[in-house]
Structures are given as structure tokens and as C-alpha cells.
Amino acid sequence: MHDIYGNLSGVKVFVAGNQWFVIEDLISKLGKVLVETLPPGVVMKQVMGEQVKIGNLVIDVKPDVVSLPPSMINQVSDLVKNKIDYVENEVVLATNVQLKDVCDLMGLKIALPNPENEGIGQIFREVYEETCGDYVSLRERSYVTKVHHRETPKLMREGMVDAGVVWKTEAIKWGFRSVGTGRKGKLSFALTKWSGKEAEEVMNFLLSEDSKKVYERYGFKWIA
Known part of the structure; x- marks a missing residue:
């Protein structure tokens, strides 16, 4: 099962899904852990005690260590502790065609992340409204991802869309050319208030020099 x-x-380590390829490199060094790489909106709800259903599997446990955008960490600040911002990443438009900028989308099929459950979707909506104009009309003629923007590369490779909003690190990972938005997002680690000593040890490793090297290899900017 992916993710x-x-x-x-x-130890329950639930992280925003755009780190899945980093986690694959780190998982063997984390010790005995259960790691999720799901959309940040889902992870935040799990911190709040909500269940997640994937097929016939119901995940009804709460995380010990979380990674979320700072704005989402702040929404559950009464449930977490030891928050630290650790990486920065640029929102880009991955593309199979030549684009001048993020507004140069007329006549193209676009994949957009859902701003209701993904920070990257919120950031791109803000960028587009500030720089290009009417986001609503763009959304109406675009494919809005159903679960996570990781649907985008498959859509691009199959020719279903011409471009899609992803993080710079993902464009690098998937080998797409990209157009930058100039807008960056951050991620924060935090411990939940019910976590124990083992969770602290896992978080310490995730903030270590070894972990930093893996994140930087994939294009994340380390800021911790």
C-alpha cells in the first residue's frame, strides 16, 4: 500500500505527502515506526482525533510526530509541542510545453491541487489571483486533484494534462521542466502532547545532519 x-x-510519524520520496530513503534509519505520507489536511485532522479510511482499512490512531505547514500546526497548537520549521520549497508549474510564466495557460489542460485540503493548492490560488486574475474560471476548466497533487505526474505522462502545480522538489524528482511562482512554502515538525521518549528520538533524527542531507539531495532548502 502506497503512503x-x-x-x-x-512510533506514529505522519507527514505531509510531498515528502514520500524522502521517507523512502529515511525509513530504514528511523527504527520501529509507522509512517504515513498523506495530504496535510488529512494529517491535521488525524492530530485532532479523526479517523482515516483507505479502502477497507480504518486508521484510528493519532500521530506522535507530525510534519505539516506552519499554518496547519498553528491550528492544532493546543495538541502539539516543540514545533520547528525545517524545510522550504517553491511552488512551481510542471509542464510538458513551453510557458512564459504561470499566467500563460490559455488553451492548456491544467491539473490543480485542491486548496481545501492542500497547502500547495492554497498557495497557488493566492499566486494566481494576485498575478493573473480569476482563479475561479481557471479552476472550472482544470482538473482538480481528487486526493493529492501526486496524481499530476501520471496525468501529464498520459497526456491528460499539459501542466500541473507541484513542488519544485517533485518536478526535479519526476524529471519535468518547470516555471517558478516565486512563492515558497515551509514545513514544520512537531511532537504531539501525548507522545513519549521514543517519539522525541525519532524527531531528533529527522532534524539531524543525516536527514538534512537527504532532504537537500531532493532540492528542499533546509532552514532548521
């Missing part, structure tokens, strides 16, 4: 890694009885 679920490790041992059910391990």
Missing part, C-alpha cells in the same frame, strides 16, 4: 510504511506498533 503507509513500517510497523503498526511503532
Whole structure:
């Protein structure tokens, strides 16, 4: 199953899904953990105690360590502790065609992340409204991802869309050319208030020099 890694009885580490390829490199060094790489809106709801259903599997446990955009961490500030911003990443438009800028989308098929459950979707909506104009009309003629913007590369490779909003690190990972928006997003680690000593050790490793090297290899800017 994609996006679920490790041992059910391990430390619960739930991270925003755009780090899945980093987690694949780090998982063997984290010890006994259960790691999720789901959309940040879903992870935030899990911190609040909501269940997640994937197929016939119901995940009804709460995380011990979380990674979310700072704005989402702040929304659950009464449930977390030891928040630290650790990476920065630029929102880009990955594309198979030549584009002048992010407004040069007339006549193209576009994949947009849903701003209701993804920070990247919120950021791009703000950029487009400030720079280009009417986001609503763009959304109406675009494909809005159903679960996560990681649907985008498959759509692009199959020719279903010409361009899609992703993080710079993902464009690098997937080998797409990209047009920058100039807008960056951050991620923060935090411990939940019910987490124990083992969770602290996992978070310490995630903030270590070894972890930093993996993040930087994929194009994340380390800011911790």
C-alpha cells in the first residue's frame, strides 16, 4: 500500500505527502515506526482525533510526530509541542510545453491541487489571483486533484494534462521542466502532547545532519 510504511506498533510519524520520496530513503534509519505520507489536511485532522479510511482499512490512531505547514500546526497548537520549521520549497508549474510564466495557460489542460485540503493548492490560488486574475474560471476548466497533487505526474505522462502545480522538489524528482511562482512554502515538525521518549528520538533524527542531507539531495532548502 502506497503512503503507509513500517510497523503498526511503532512510533506514529505522519507527514505531509510531498515528502514520500524522502521517507523512502529515511525509513530504514528511523527504527520501529509507522509512517504515513498523506495530504496535510488529512494529517491535521488525524492530530485532532479523526479517523482515516483507505479502502477497507480504518486508521484510528493519532500521530506522535507530525510534519505539516506552519499554518496547519498553528491550528492544532493546543495538541502539539516543540514545533520547528525545517524545510522550504517553491511552488512551481510542471509542464510538458513551453510557458512564459504561470499566467500563460490559455488553451492548456491544467491539473490543480485542491486548496481545501492542500497547502500547495492554497498557495497557488493566492499566486494566481494576485498575478493573473480569476482563479475561479481557471479552476472550472482544470482538473482538480481528487486526493493529492501526486496524481499530476501520471496525468501529464498520459497526456491528460499539459501542466500541473507541484513542488519544485517533485518536478526535479519526476524529471519535468518547470516555471517558478516565486512563492515558497515551509514545513514544520512537531511532537504531539501525548507522545513519549521514543517519539522525541525519532524527531531528533529527522532534524539531524543525516536527514538534512537527504532532504537537500531532493532540492528542499533546509532552514532548521
